[in-house]
Every structure is written in C-alpha cells, then in structure tokens.
Amino acid sequence: MADTAPTPDSGFTLEVETLIIGAGACGMVAALAAQEAGQAVLVLEADPVPAGSTALSAGLIPAAGTSFQRAAGIDDDAARFAADIQAKAKDENDPDLVTALARGAAPAIDWLAERFDLPFSVVTDFDYPGHSRRRMHGLPSRAGAELIDRLRATCEDRGIDIICERRAEILYHDGRRVTGVQATLPDGSTERIGCAKLILACNGFGGNRDLVGAHMPLIEKAVWFGHDGNRGEAVLWADGLGAKTRHLGAYQGHGNVAHPHGILITWATITQGGVQVNRDGQRFWDESQGYSEAARAVLAQPGGVAFTIFDARIAGIARQFEDFKQAEAQGAIRTADTLAELAEVLDLPEQALQDTLKAIPTGGTDSFGRTFGATPLSPPFAAVRVTGALFHTQGGLETQGDGLVRHRDGGTFVNLYAAGGAACGVSGKSDSGYLSGNGLLAAVVLGRSAGAAPVDQ
Template sequence: MSTTPDVGHRTRWDVIVVGAGAGGMSTAIFAARRGARVLVVDAAAEEGGALHIATGQLSAAGTRLQRSKGIEDTPEAHLADIMRISRNTADRELAWLAVSNAAATVDWLLDDLGMPVLPDHPVRGQNHEHYSQDRYYWGPDLGRSILTAVRAPFRELIDSGAITALFNTEVIGLTQEPAATGGRVTGIITRPTGATTANHDTHRGTNLVLATGGYNADPALFEKMNGVPAYADASYRYAKGAGHQLGVEAGGYTRNHDLYLCSFGSVLDHDAFPAPVLCRPIHWPEMRMPWEIYVNVEGRRFIAEDEPSVDVREHALLRQTDLRRYIVLDERMLREAPPMIPDWTADDVRARAGHHPMFHVADDLRTLATSAGIDADNLVATVAEYNACLDGDDPLGRTFRPLPITEAPFYAIRVQGMSITSTAGLAVDTDLRVIRPDGTPIPGLYALGELLGSGAFMGNSFCGGMLATPALTFGRLLGTGILAW
C-alpha cells in the first residue's frame, strides 16, 4: 500500500496504533468505526503480525457456538480454570478482563466476520492443559484463519480513508510532555524500516496504543527477559521488543520475568541457538502412548512418561539441565511402536541416526550415552532399573510399559524444551494504560497483546487461546469504549 510521506504533519490523530497484528488491527477497526482518525504503523510490509505463523488458538466461555451445541459455560468457570492451571500465578484482574469479554470477540470473529473453525470445535484442549469445558477453538488455517477474517474489515476501513496505514515504518521514539506536567505521550517518531539515515517523521496523536507483540525474535533480549536462551528460531521476525523499549523509555516497566515455562520440547536442527525446529515428537499420551523412556542429561528418568498432565510434564522439564531431555529406545520399539514423529517412518529415524546431531545410535548403551552427551553410568543403570521393574511397580508410577529396552541398536533423540512466547511484558492497569513502577498511569499511552506478556494471562503455564483472544478482545475494548478523544 502506498503512503503519503508527510501524512503525519497534516493530521493530529485521535488514535495512533503501533503494530498491525491481532490487537492492533482490532483496536484500529473499532476505533475507526466510532469515528476516530486512526493511524496504524507497522515495521512489516503488511498487516498480520504473528498471525502469519501462529497456531491462532482462541478460547472463550458463553459463545453462541457453545450454546448452539448445548454447552453451558461461563467466564467465571474460564477464569477458575486459568487460575487452577497457572497455580494462581496469572494476573487475576487482567485475566478476568480478557475472559469476561472474550465471548463477544469470538462471536464477532465467527458470526460477523465468518471465520471458520474445525468441525468438532470447541474442544477442551489440545497441546496444552485441558480446560474443564469445551471452550477452545481454532480455524483450519491456524493463525491465518484469524488474519483472513480480521483483514477484510481492516482493509475496507483503509480503502474508505477511515484508517491510514504506514507499513515498512518503524517507530524509534515517542514524543512526550515533561514529567513535571504529567508526562503525557503526544506522538511517535518514525523512519523507514531498517533505515539508518537521520530522516525522521513525527506523528502527533491523542492516544497511543502499543501493539508491537513480543521480543521472541531478539535472542539477547529473550534471554535477558526470560532468563533462558532463545533455543528455537520459530518466531515472527519483527517481534524484537520495540514496544517494550518504547514503554520503558516513557516511564513504564516490565514484569513477570519469573514466570517462564518451556514446552515439553522439539527436536532442533542444530545447537547453534536459536535453531530451526526440525520436528516435534508426539508426547501427548492421549494421542500416542509412549513406548520409550525419557532421560535428562544426567541419564536419569525424571517423569512418568505416560503422565497425563502436559503442565506437569512441562514443569518437570523446566527443572532439568538446559531444559533438555532424550528419548531413549531400542530397535524393537522403533520397529513395532506407532510412529513417534508425525509423518516420519522408522526408516526416517534410522536415516538420521548417527548423521544428524540430535539423533544418536549405538550397539550398546554406554557408547550411545557418550555420543549423545548423557552420563553413561547413569543411563546404563536407568535402563537396567526400568527393565527390572516391568513386572512390578514403576518407580515413577508409569503404567504403560509394553517392552523392555534390550534389542540393539539403541537410539537417543535429543529434545529441547523451548518457548517462542514472551513471558514478561509491559505493566498496565485494567484500563490498559501503561503504568509506572508506582502504579500511576502514563497519560495517553496504552498497550495490549503479547506486549503485556503471556505471564499476565497464563502465569507460569500455557492456557489455550490466552494470547490471541486477549489481544483481539483488548483491542475491541480500547476501540469501543476505553479510548477517548
């Protein structure tokens, strides 16, 4: 889309939105429908943000789709599940603001915008800890299902002139009144994305909404904010923490740094982190019961492999050295068990064993351990103990144990716990105003979406649909009622 270079000098905007992802588009749409003069700025060449690559999971209680299927559900029950799953580490007030308004958001997407969902949805859960009720939805094209639905009204409002969009434009600073007079944020300073020249533009506005997403694509910032390396290269490339920096420079602060949680892991393509994801072994017992055992770097089992709670499994891996586990199996398991990696055969595993840095094979366990970087004495002892207990009680309580690990060659597949969500985020109040460390709001400055951090909505857990849904919901709330001009 073409833009007018001096557009910011001709207009004082009612609403300036930095970021055109789920939350930014939603804010712009609803503000423009109220008659606001809206400017949207994004560093990318088009709208969508992380929706281009995200799973696009949604969750909401009390939707029209639920009622049509005879499902009785309430926002109170949704909040109770979030607090249960997160062990009361989620921000109760922000989570309630999200879930108590989520049904209207999902109804808007599904009924007003015509977004399709999978035929059996809503469901109680998949990939993450299950809810107590069927309130979990996503479309056949994952995050792009949301993008396709929201993009239509967004572009219609651009075409009509109600929204002005500047793409390929990064925000490098804010304009702000002196602290002595309240420190109101009055605008943004921009330049073309990637430019290093001194040519900047200034755009003035009454309300500034930061919707820039996370910091996942900046490995140094990821490690600083989360306390662990950015193991996986699977993030939206513009998610580099620009909004966090802008909010802090304006007087705000970030919180929830201590709530990081990793997934139960993926196989990465190499160990020069961040590395691309090669594959993701199935570790959900409801999809495939595990035949193999899981050991840590020390060569010890640390979880019952058929533990039904994904949250328990994730927290167990979080306590292991380097957030790392190994899937250990023998030739008979590889030959007889259902495939553990989607779309892979046993021969696909054999072809990589000994040739790919994450797949190891050997004729004895001690050599296997040395090759994989596992403590050899402990691995030999662990496998011996596992085999000896097959006719009795498993030390970790595992019940599904179809075969011993006895037939050479033996295999070890290295799996890396990782996350591509931003746990920490800018602190806001329940009006979504960015706040200072003393709790006072910064006038004119708002934030939403993953910029607030997953920890605000999910605590130290993963609750399905609690990133995209709050982003869209908070944008709708800002646009329809919170922002004033």
C-alpha cells in the same frame, strides 16, 4: 533503537485519533473494533507484511461460553475459565485482568465470526494443559498464518490503513500523556505521527538476546522460535516513560519443536497418551505439566534433545494441524511397525525403550504423577526428535483490567494502552505457558478500553 522524548516543538507530520503499533492478531482486531466504534485508526507494522508471533503459532484462542461451544455441547463459562487461569499460574495474576479477559473472550470470538465471517470451530478431540473444558477455538487449518491472513484481508476490505515497513522507535509524551511516535522508513528516513490514543500491540522481547539473558537466564540457550521482530521496544519505552512492568521473567517455551527441522509439533501428541524419552530411552518428567514447562525439561537432557513417542491413532488427531502435516512431509515424523524398529530408526537403546513404554500405567498414575487414559500406545508407532524453544515472552507492561498502562508512581497513563506481546499476560511469573498477553484475546481489553470493543460487561 527504542527511546522516549518530550513532544517535539515542530509537531507531527500527520495526526490520527487511534494509533496502533503492531499488525499481529491483537493489533488488527483492536483496529477492527476501533473502526466499528467510529474511530479513525492507523496501524504501523515493522515487517513488509503483517505476521508477528501469531503467524508462527497454531492460531488457537481460548474462550469460554461461545456459541461454538454450545453447539458442541460444551458447558463452560467465564468464571470457570478464570479459575483455570489462576490455578495454572499459581494465583500470580492480577485478578481484575484475568476477569476482564475471561469475560471478554467469548463475545470477541462470536463477534469476529458473526460480523466478519471468520470460520472458527472448537477443538473437540483433545485437551490442553490446565483447561477443565475444551475451549480452544481456531480456523480450519489450525494455523496462525490463516488467522493473520483473514484478519489482514478483513482490515483491507474495511479500508483500515496498515502501513508496513514502519518501525516505531521514539515514543513522544508529555508526562503521562503519549502524544505520538517517530517511525523509521526502509530508506532510513523518519516520520512523526501524532495521536490521541496509542495502543501498543507490538511485541515481546524474545528476539532481544540481551534482555532474555537479563530476565530469563534459564531459557537463554533455548532455540529462538518466535518472531525476530520481537525486540522489546515496549519494555525499553517503559524505562523512559516510568511505566510499570511485571513478570519480565515469564515466558512461553515449547518442548516439542522438531529438531533440526524447526517445526512446532502439536502437544496433542502428548495429551492423547504420548510420552517423551531422552537419548537413553527413558522418560524424565511429568509431560502433563504442559508444553511450556517442557522446554526446560527437554533442554536439561543430554544434548538438549528428546524424542516424543506416540502412535498412529494420535498422529491422526495431530494431522488436523498444518504444522504437523508439514513435519510429516519433511520427514520429521518417523514411523515403525514395532518398538524394536522404532528404537533402530531413532538410534535409541531398544530394551530401555521397551521397558519405558511397558511401564506406562494404562488408566493409572505413574511415578511422575501423570495420569494416563485407558487407551495405551499401540503399533504402528510414531516419533519425532525434539528440542526446547523459546516462543515468546509473557511479561511486559502492567495494565489495568481496562488495558491502560500503569505508572510506576501509581495510577495510569491517560491514553496509553498495551496488550499483545507488549503487555504482561496472565501466565503468572514463570513458564506456565497457559495464556499470554499475545493475540486476539488481549485485543478485547484494548478495544474496550479505547471505547471500541463489542464486549458485554
């Protein structure tokens, strides 16, 4: 159980300069940056091996102005990126934090590629909701598991200690200075670790159903598709510390999770011209709003399910993602040569499905306000039955642009930093799902604020 306490009189079992809670992408990137700056680093991870929400995702990272974009002929910059973030989140974000993340992302991507040989590339064949440029960067498999594996191997090669099966439960402090944590081992014993700096890169609270019900009741009944270790320790510690939190009702959902297979289906199936229909064979919303908004829209349909309809051309684009290939292998993706056959395979009313797809305005805007491209859906067709899921929470501890956690009474803590799922991200206060505090991008703030990140200012 997450708790806080004054610094123990008996001291600590061991002490480190920089202690990081969480070995997801955010924590490991922060560790690499801190070590490169000459700091002694220790990372605690509750799982048997590093994974976190990152391993469940596509592992894609938005960044503007990278060498990879320039090589692909994409003109982009941090100012445009920041404007896109604020537009998607309805200007509900801290502008200083948005600026810090937008400016820091590209140098971080290039640093990881040049310094540690991570083979990033830009996704150039489809657009993500809210992005005015193609700026999503990923590794070859387009899978978060690959990103986690490569970061873990890189940390191991450089001798960074990642101690697994250590769940931090008590956070010690002297007022606004954090002094260490107490971690529980698999056998139930505990150890106390002191630190000069503490970086919370741990988790959100999507796996804590009580907190989800309290802060985001509209998504409470969604399938939980995130990492079960996301129990909300950071938010619970915030109460004891007097730390300021923000946007606890914000979340990233996903309305394109294959059901009952539980496999995330890339939103490229929609952005390239696909649509979603309900059990009546009818469209029910503007799918271009995004995959996070889709979670609530799909859950509101009969049975909480929908069907994503696309074609072989779109499937070819989606196949660059490992998750999509797994969905095909498990039979989640259904195909048919005609719409009549597809309706039979999906048990949908044929005429309604025919009418729905016929009504899509090629190169025009429909009654929902969605504008379609010039390439219509054509046989052979493909489809997948989907439901809405909660992937991770977006709100959390409020930080400055330098990553220091703010106090409820004003000012900041002296040496407490937060990012990853522990921090409030920049998706606004609802379900825009555009960009969260999770993952590598937020590690830029962590590393820099700890005097470690190789980020140009």
